[in-house]
Amino acid sequence: MTGVKETQNTYLSSFERFEKNLAGGGQSWLHEIRRAAIQRFAELGFPSTHIEEWKYTNVAPLTKIDFEPASNDVGRVSAEDIARSPLVEPGSIRLVFVDGRFSEELSSLEELPRGITARSLAQELQYPDRKGGGNATLEAHLSRYADYNEHAFAALNTAFIEDGAFIEIQKGIRVERPIHLLFVSTASDRARVSHPRSLIVAGRESQAVIIEEYMGPDGAVYFTNAVTEIVAGESAIIEHYKVQQESDDAFHIATLQVEQERSSNFVSHSISLGGALTRNDFNSVLDGEGAECMLNGLYATDGRQFIDNHTLIDHASPHCTSRELYKGILDGKSEAVFNGAVIVRKDAQKSDARQSNKNLLLSKDATINTKPQLEIFADDVKCAHGATIGQVDREAIFYLRSRGIAEETAHLMLTAAFAQDILNRMKAETIRARIEEVLSARLSFKEVL
Amino acid sequence: MLEIKNLHASVEGKHILQGIDLKVNAGEVHAIMGPNGSGKSTLAQVLAGRDVYTVTEGEVIYQGKDLLGMPPEERAREGIFLAFQYPVEIPGVNNMYFLRASLNAARKHRGLEELDAMDFLTLAKAKIKALDMDDSLMKRSVNEGFSGGEKKRNEIFQMAMLEPTLAILDETDSGLDIDALKVVAEGVNALRNPEHAILVVTHYQRLLNYIVPDFVHVLSEGRIVRSGGKELALELEEKGYAWIEGTTPSAHKDFFLGR
Numbered sequence: 101m102t103g104v105k106e107t108q109n110t111y112l113s114s115f116e117r118f119e120k121n122l123a124g125g126g127q128s129w130l131h132e133i134r135r136a137a138i139q140r141f142a143e144l145g146f147p148s149t150h151i152e153e154w155k156y157t158n159v160a161p162l163t164k165i166d167f168e169p170a171s172n173d174v175g176r177v178s179a180e181d182i183a184r185s186p187l188v189e190p191g192s193i194r195l196v197f198v199d200g201r202f203s204e205e206l207s208s209l210e211e212l213p214r215g216i217t218a219r220s221l222a223q224e225l226q227y228p229d230r231k232g233g234g235n236a237t238l239e240a241h242l243s244r245y246a247d248y249n250e251h252a253f254a255a256l257n258t259a260f261i262e263d264g265a266f267i268e269i270q271k272g273i274r275v276e277r278p279i280h281l282l283f284v285s286t287a288s289d290r291a292r293v294s295h296p297r298s299l300i301v302a303g304r305e306s307q308a309v310i311i312e313e314y315m316g317p318d319g320a321v322y323f324t325n326a327v328t329e330i331v332a333g334e335s336a337i338i339e340h341y342k343v344q345q346e347s348d349d350a351f352h353i354a355t356l357q358v359e360q361e362r363s364s365n366f367v368s369h370s371i372s373l374g375g376a377l378t379r380n381d382f383n384s385v386l387d388g389e390g391a392e393c394m395l396n397g398l399y400a401t402d403g404r405q406f407i408d409n410h411t412l413i414d415h416a417s418p419h420c421t422s423r424e425l426y427k428g429i430l431d432g433k434s435e436a437v438f439n440g441a442v443i444v445r446k447d448a449q450k451s452d453a454r455q456s457n458k459n460l461l462l463s464k465d466a467t468i469n470t471k472p473q474l475e476i477f478a479d480d481v482k483c484a485h486g487a488t489i490g491q492v493d494r495e496a497i498f499y500l501r502s503r504g505i506a507e508e509t510a511h512l513m514l515t516a517a518f519a520q521d522i523l524n525r526m527k528a529e530t531i532r533a534r535i536e537e538v539l540s541a542r543l544s545f546k547e548v549l
Numbered sequence: 550m551l552e553i554k555n556l557h558a559s560v561e562g563k564h565i566l567q568g569i570d571l572k573v574n575a576g577e578v579h580a581i582m583g584p585n586g587s588g589k590s591t592l593a594q595v596l597a598g599r600d601v602y603t604v605t606e607g608e609v610i611y612q613g614k615d616l617l618g619m620p621p622e623e624r625a626r627e628g629i630f631l632a633f634q635y636p637v638e639i640p641g642v643n644n645m646y647f648l649r650a651s652l653n654a655a656r657k658h659r660g661l662e663e664l665d666a667m668d669f670l671t672l673a674k675a676k677i678k679a680l681d682m683d684d685s686l687m688k689r690s691v692n693e694g695f696s697g698g699e700k701k702r703n704e705i706f707q708m709a710m711l712e713p714t715l716a717i718l719d720e721t722d723s724g725l726d727i728d729a730l731k732v733v734a735e736g737v738n739a740l741r742n743p744e745h746a747i748l749v750v751t752h753y754q755r756l757l758n759y760i761v762p763d764f765v766h767v768l769s770e771g772r773i774v775r776s777g778g779k780e781l782a783l784e785l786e787e788k789g790y791a792w793i794e795g796t797t798p799s800a801h802k803d804f805f806l807g808r
């Protein structure tokens with residue numbers, strides 16, 4: 101165990117080492133950003149519970165561990181390990197990262213369809229002069245959206261930008277195969293931290309399904325500090341799945357920052373199952389007229405797990421729509437936080453925002469803190485929000501039992517039913533079926549579904 | 550088949566059933582009538598095992614076994630079926646899926662092979678047709694958004710699938726139009742045979758025109774105050790419940806003791 105200040109200093113000194121060894125020499129535009137970010141992290145320090153945004157989320161356990169930066173010396177992961185992910189399938193475009201580092205042999209990038217670039221950020225950064233512009237895209241977008249000024253962990257990630265996924269989809273391209281980003285962490289003697297950084301730029305009228313998956317072996321202690329930025333160009337249609345199944349002893353802090361242009365449609369499904377401590381920040385800026393955003397979330401916690409979902413939808417333009425449904429299933433002594441902010445800017449007339457957070461408490465000792473947060477500066481808008489916290493319906497349990505169904509099965513059926521509408525919103529059939537499997541295994545209602 | 554002896558039950562400190570005695574033999578249909586709040590549903594729910602009611606006295610023997618000692622699911626697997634006065638809506642649980650789980654639980658209990666989805670569907674389709682039900686209801690969540698009549702039909706459909714030894718129908722007739730009533734009655738009559746028994750809770754003589762009972766009992770303030778043959782229902786219809794007010798429970802005892 102180490103003091104908070106000291107671990108902060110460890111990050112600062114490891115930044116100095118990182119700076120010296122930077123792959124590709126460190127392009128100046130990016131390095132300026134990294135420096136500004138580490139500077140900001142030094143100023144901010146780790147967030148305390150006195151900060152409103154972290155009021156219920158105590159990151160002290162994380163700040164006491166002296167994580168080792170995952171270097172090139174990463175853990176071993178085999179193709180069989182990868183196959184353990186229920187979302188791995190032959191048809192997808194797959195980028196695998198082990199302890200934050202791209203693994204060429206585990207990835208599947210053969211025969212990429214026309215109009216799509218998919219490679220690791222580290223590779224992309226090695227060729228600053230590549231023709232046709234990967235790098236121009238990087239420079240135009242990387243770190244332009246995820247704000248590191250107020251978020252210490254985003255600052256830390258930004259300071260250590262080195263590897264992650266880089267995806268670019270050209271104008272009008274419809275990518276049929278799902279794009280699967282798989283982040284695998286390994287167990288090691290000294291707990292590691294990785295800062296995966298991904299950028300996805302979807303051009304005008306493009307269409308894609310993206311899966312972001314995080315996993316690690318049971319019992320492994322590590323820290324994943326991820327930031328993903330997605331730009332949905334005009335009229336682009338993006339469906340994003342995040343499936344978080346980290347080790348139950350791991351720390352997972354992640355920001356998903358979405359920039360939505362005119363008439364774009366972004367659907368997000370966020371499934372959080374693993375981790376000792378998880379914090380998700382989902383931010384979408386509806387930055388062009390008629391943009392639509394749909395957020396679905398499901399978190400299931402047990403034992404002493406802690407999961408915090410912070411979402412922020414920024415209605416920055418008129419005629420935009422947002423729909424949000426986050427559901428939680430809490431068991432054991434676990435704790436969850438939901439904070440759903442919606443901002444409607446002054447000129448964003450005819451905004452239509454709906455938000456709902458529903459929680460099912462399976463145990464008396466589980467805790468949920470839920471808070472909607474509406475800030476509305478326009479006058480002609482429709483905004484609705486609501487939150488519920490409930491237990492399993494006793495009458496429904498009796499009804500099921502009176503039909504011969506065992507009490508435990510009845511509970512599982514109702515729990516599965518609670519999750520059902522989140523699953524129903526998933527458009528990609530196979531992915532939905534796979535996620536259903538993951539959920540059944542996690543909540544052990546396999547025989548029920 | 551079923552013997553209820555001096556059954557007392559209360560809920561939230563309120564004493565509702567105040568000494569019920571009732572004997573039902575295989576092959577018989579018993580009707581239970583009585584004013585609102587007299588305890589009819591309480592009796593039905595206690596028999597099905599609802600735990601909000603506390604049995605404070607008495608016993609219930611079902612097929613030679615102590616019924617009150619069994620959890621609700623075991624009672625169901627042993628052949629007891631309660632058609633609820635107010636069927637519960639269960640969003641997110643598919644009706645077909647639910648019923649298959651239910652049927653297979655009972656089959657497993659009896660040492661029979663579980664039905665696979667195909668066999669189950671074939672069976673269900675036949676029953677749905679016989680009950681003149683809209684089969685789109687099967688694809689929906691259990692009772693969710695069903696009309697009152699649809700819920701009642703769904704109860705009867707479940708009953709038809711499960712073929713219970715003892716069926717308890719709690720006001721399955723209320724809220725049904727005459728056509729639906731006939732369909733429901735047919736469903737119930739189809740179940741009638743020397744091995745089965747049926748307990749029908751109702752307010753109205755109307756249903757008993759179609760499901761003709763062997764015995765009629767009148768419940769008032771948690772006691773059976775009068776028992777008789779099917780004519781008792783007609784008499785009640787004519788004279789109203791005021792008529793039985795003031796009648797002592799002994800009239801029922803006398804009936805059973807053959808006095």
Ligand SMILES: Nc1ncnc2c1ncn2[C@@H]1O[C@H](COP(=O)(O)OP(=O)(O)OP(=O)(O)O)[C@@H](O)[C@H]1O
Pocket residue numbers: 560561563565583584585586587588589590591592601634
């Ligand atoms: N769960 C409960 N909590 C409190 N009181 C209850 C509960 N269930 C029943 N009661 C009360 O017990 C009494 C009997 O109710 P019950 O539902 O058994 O009557 P009923 O004969 O079925 O009436 P109805 O003809 O209206 O269906 C009523 O006074 C009712 O308010």
Ligand SMILES: [Mg+2]
Pocket residue numbers: 589590591634719720
């Ligand atoms: Mg009743």
